[in-house]
Amino acid sequence: MKSSIVGLAAVLQLAVHASAQDGQSSPSDLENYWSYGHSESVPDTPVAKGLGDWADAYNKARKLVSQMTDEEKNNITYGHASTTTGCSGVTGSVPRLDFPGICFQDAGNGVRGVDMVNSYPAGIHTGASWNRDLAHSRAEHMGAEFRRKGANVALGPVVGPAGRIASGGRNWEGFGSDPYLSGALAAESVRGLQQNVIACVKHLIGNEQETNRNSPYLLEGSHNQSISSNIDDKTIHELYLWGFQDVVRAGAGSVMCSYNRINNSYGCQNSKVMNGLLKGELGFQGFVVSDWTGQHTGIASANAGMDVAMPDSQYWENNTLAIATKNGSMPDFRLDDMATRIIASWYKYAEIPNPGHGIPVSLLEPHDLVDARDPKSKNVILQSAVEGHVLVKNTAGALPLQKPKFLSLFGYDAIPSALNTADDSSLGGWSMGLQNALTYPNGSAVNNETEKYMFLSSTDPSFRGPGVAFNGTLFAGGGSGASTPAYIDAPLHAFQRQAYDDDTYLAWDLISLEPHVNPASDACLVFINEASSEGWDRPYLADPSSDKLVRNVAAKCPNTIVVIHNAGLRLVDEWIENPNITAVLYAHVPGQDSGRALVEVMYGKQSPSGRLPYTVARKESDYKELLEPVIPSGTQNEYYPQDNFTEGVYIDYKAFIQNEIQPRFEFGYGLTYSNFSYLDLDASVHSNANLQYTAAGSGAKIVEGGSEALWDIVASVNCTIQNTGKVRAAEVAQLYVGIPGGPPKVLRGFEKRTIDSGKKEHIQFDLTRRDLSHWDVEKQAWGLQAGKYPIYVGKSVLDIQLHGMLDIS
Numbered sequence: 056m057k058s059s060i061v062g063l064a065a066v067l068q069l070a071v072h073a074s075a076q077d078g079q080s081s082p083s084d085l086e087n088y089w090s091y092g093h094s095e096s097v098p099d100t101p102v103a104k105g106l107g108d109w110a111d112a113y114n115k116a117r118k119l120v121s122q123m124t125d126e127e128k129n130n131i132t133y134g135h136a137s138t139t140t141g142c143s144g145v146t147g148s149v150p151r152l153d154f155p156g157i158c159f160q161d162a163g164n165g166v167r168g169v170d171m172v173n174s175y176p177a178g179i180h181t182g183a184s185w186n187r188d189l190a191h192s193r194a195e196h197m198g199a200e201f202r203r204k205g206a207n208v209a210l211g212p213v214v215g216p217a218g219r220i221a222s223g224g225r226n227w228e229g230f231g232s233d234p235y236l237s238g239a240l241a242a243e244s245v246r247g248l249q250q251n252v253i254a255c256v257k258h259l260i261g262n263e264q265e266t267n268r269n270s271p272y273l274l275e276g277s278h279n280q281s282i283s284s285n286i287d288d289k290t291i292h293e294l295y296l297w298g299f300q301d302v303v304r305a306g307a308g309s310v311m312c313s314y315n316r317i318n319n320s321y322g323c324q325n326s327k328v329m330n331g332l333l334k335g336e337l338g339f340q341g342f343v344v345s346d347w348t349g350q351h352t353g354i355a356s357a358n359a360g361m362d363v364a365m366p367d368s369q370y371w372e373n374n375t376l377a378i379a380t381k382n383g384s385m386p387d388f389r390l391d392d393m394a395t396r397i398i399a400s401w402y403k404y405a406e407i408p409n410p411g412h413g414i415p416v417s418l419l420e421p422h423d424l425v426d427a428r429d430p431k432s433k434n435v436i437l438q439s440a441v442e443g444h445v446l447v448k449n450t451a452g453a454l455p456l457q458k459p460k461f462l463s464l465f466g467y468d469a470i471p472s473a474l475n476t477a478d479d480s481s482l483g484g485w486s487m488g489l490q491n492a493l494t495y496p497n498g499s500a501v502n503n504e505t506e507k508y509m510f511l512s513s514t515d516p517s518f519r520g521p522g523v524a525f526n527g528t529l530f531a532g533g534g535s536g537a538s539t540p541a542y543i544d545a546p547l548h549a550f551q552r553q554a555y556d557d558d559t560y561l562a563w564d565l566i567s568l569e570p571h572v573n574p575a576s577d578a579c580l581v582f583i584n585e586a587s588s589e590g591w592d593r594p595y596l597a598d599p600s601s602d603k604l605v606r607n608v609a610a611k612c613p614n615t616i617v618v619i620h621n622a623g624l625r626l627v628d629e630w631i632e633n634p635n636i637t638a639v640l641y642a643h644v645p646g647q648d649s650g651r652a653l654v655e656v657m658y659g660k661q662s663p664s665g666r667l668p669y670t671v672a673r674k675e676s677d678y679k680e681l682l683e684p685v686i687p688s689g690t691q692n693e694y695y696p697q698d699n700f701t702e703g704v705y706i707d708y709k710a711f712i713q714n715e716i717q718p719r720f721e722f723g724y725g726l727t728y729s730n731f732s733y734l735d736l737d738a739s740v741h742s743n744a745n746l747q748y749t750a751a752g753s754g755a756k757i758v759e760g761g762s763e764a765l766w767d768i769v770a771s772v773n774c775t776i777q778n779t780g781k782v783r784a785a786e787v788a789q790l791y792v793g794i795p796g797g798p799p800k801v802l803r804g805f806e807k808r809t810i811d812s813g814k815k816e817h818i819q820f821d822l823t824r825r826d827l828s829h830w831d832v833e834k835q836a837w838g839l840q841a842g843k844y845p846i847y848v849g850k851s852v853l854d855i856q857l858h859g860m861l862d863i864s
């Protein structure tokens with residue numbers, strides 16, 4: 056992928072033919088650039104009423120806030136420098152009313168940048184598990200660690216990026232490229248986290264690329280604006296807001312507005328997005344916090360619906376908001392609502408007396424060890440790691456391994472990074488967890504340049520560029536989602552333990568690009584990775600140097616098994632059809648139990664049970680204009696970079712099906728060590744499935760998550776699955792629906808079941824009104840359409856086992 060050239064082409068195409076013939080922009084270009092229109096203004100911020108089970112928290116919060124002065128209310132709405140904790144951000148406090156302030160801490164995969172915590176599998180790994188219960192327990196245990204460290208807010212989970220751009224640098228932080236899957240797992244994550252702390256679901260919305268996510272003037276003194284994600288109303292509702300709707304329904308206590316602009320208005324001052332969609336339509340009861348330094352205006356951002364500015368605020372400090380309420384630039388009730396939303400979330404989920412007490416300013420200074428780990432988390436960490444492994448090729452019974460006599464191991468990804476030294480302190484939390492939290496001061500400066508050069512492929516020095524392969528086993532991604540493990544159980548460690556039990560002879564060369572292969576090898580295992588980080592998008596979807604290593608081993612070894620730790624989708628067509636490559640596993644980003652989990656799966660202690668939460672293409676160009684980010688260049692585009700989401704909801708598998716492109720491995724795909732058959736489909740519409748529209752604001756009852764009627768169950772699909780193979784294994788039954796006027800198939804249900812050999816299980820998918828509705832732009836409402844809705848139940852989006860039909864009239 057030649058980023059700049061293809062990127063430029065994409066810009067030119069997507070910018071609605073903006074460039075004049077000579078390549079220069081003319082004044083009319085600007086109009087064209089803005090042809091998606093300006094984001095609508097929604098001036099009134101809904102005041103939170105304390106809906107549903109928020110009532111108590113709101114009563115208490117109103118009482119507390121009523122005792123605060125305007126200056127005190129103002130003071131808790133933005134971040135203050137702390138000399139006592141290293142939290143990612145802390146709000147002001149009101150000591151006289153015993154409100155100690157709030158500590159915000161990254162992120163969705165574990166507590167970032169501290170010692171005495173665990174590193175959990177990443178979002179994409181959890182997405183690949185397709186397991187709601189496990190997503191819940193993972194978050195519950197993680198949330199408990201945040202609380203023990205004194206963090207009130209965990210800055211996760213991620214539902215935006217939604218996975219639109221194949222090379223997007225942060226796709227690994229979310230759960231995959233389908234809004235239904237990602238919304239379901241994010242909702243469970245919110246419920247799990249919020250047993251102990253406030254979840255902060257991010258980034259609202261359209262943060263699909265890292266390139267130019269931020270206005271570079273912050274860094275370089277230029278005047279460019281952030282990328283504008285230009286998204287039409289229907290696509291916003293049916294794709295980008297979908298996951299946020301699920302988490303609001305799950306009771307999310309906070310949401311982070313995004314760096315980018317949405318329809319030319321910055322995420323953190325976009326009144327349509329915050330006032331209109333989130334707080335109005337979805338009935339959000341928590342508070343909105345800016346992404347770090349994502350605030351670009353003062354009173355306007357408060358009036359647009361932002362409640363907290365982080366990590367500081369040049370706009371809201373010095374009592375600006377208090378003054379604004381006095382001089383009439385901002386209504387009193389807005390400042391009250393900001394403070395009340397913050398305090399209500401705190402009461403409801405995270406009333407912690409001593410915020411940030413376990414998060415020291417510097418790990419290099421003497422500090423009390425606050426052990427956030429709980430031995431009870433061990434099973435959850437391991438099982439979440441196991442279930443995110445996706446087996447995509449397995450021929451000639453290559454896997455599971457059965458007491459091999461001689462195994463050969465290759466590849467830089469089998470061992471922890473050798474860069475784990477005190478010298479890496481400058482990398483700060485922007486590393487991939489290559490440090491283990493003893494070696495760097497928490498909260499050190501963001502260093503994007505250094506970050507790029509951590510990605511050295513040990514196999515080929517010429518690939519010293521960003522985003523290639525990480526020189527060491529990839530157990531976490533980079534940036535604010537990185538985590539600091541208690542230990543790293545790398546593949547080599549785990550294979551050694553197993554070798555001890557089985558009396559296997561292990562041979563390894565983890566450095567050479569053209570290794571020798573001992574012909575006595577029963578199997579040759581090649582460990583490679585595909586790294587990714589916040590801050591930049593990936594230049595390749597397959598690292599050529601790692602591909603070379605795989606090919607070289609396969610040329611000499613007829614039983615070559617490839618394990619890829621991939622933070623994002625990774626192409627394999629350079630070698631996948633090579634008959635010497637007998638098995639391939641996408642091992643994703645498993646956290647600290649990487650090796651142990653891999654051995655569980657590769658030795659058949661558990662059958663692999665992950666399924667791809669994205670589509671793997673045969674070649675990069677199959678992703679078409681969704682391959683890579685828009686790279687601003689030229690004149691207007693440089694200053695006001697634009698990305699028109701012209702594909703609408705057609706991303707990932709929806710785009711592949713629409714364009715009739717055969718993927719290498721489709722969305723939902725994954726093998727087990729058993730076989731399953733599907734029987735007895737029954738699809739029925741319930742009597743309440745009337746054709747009503749569920750408009751917000753026009754008499755519809757708004758609950759958390761939007762109009763109440765959206766959550767009625769209006770249809771059910773039943774079937775039976777049977778394990779017809781020889782071993783106990785888990786199947787993920789997937790339900791796809793064809794909604795009239797939309798993509799032919801959209802995911803609308805999934806059920807993961809572990810079933811003994813020979814046994815059957817009954818499965819019921821319940822469909823809510825929302826699941827079957829489309830967003831009607833004219834009516835500004837969700838509604839069922841009269842018509843036939845094809846039903847597909849299967850093992851993946853392309854491997855459909857049962858067909859049915861729902862008829863709604």
Ligand code: NOJ
Nearest residue numbers: 143161210257346347535
């Ligand atoms: C910027 C990232 O976009 C966000 O996800 C993170 O939580 C904040 N920085 C705080 O580190």
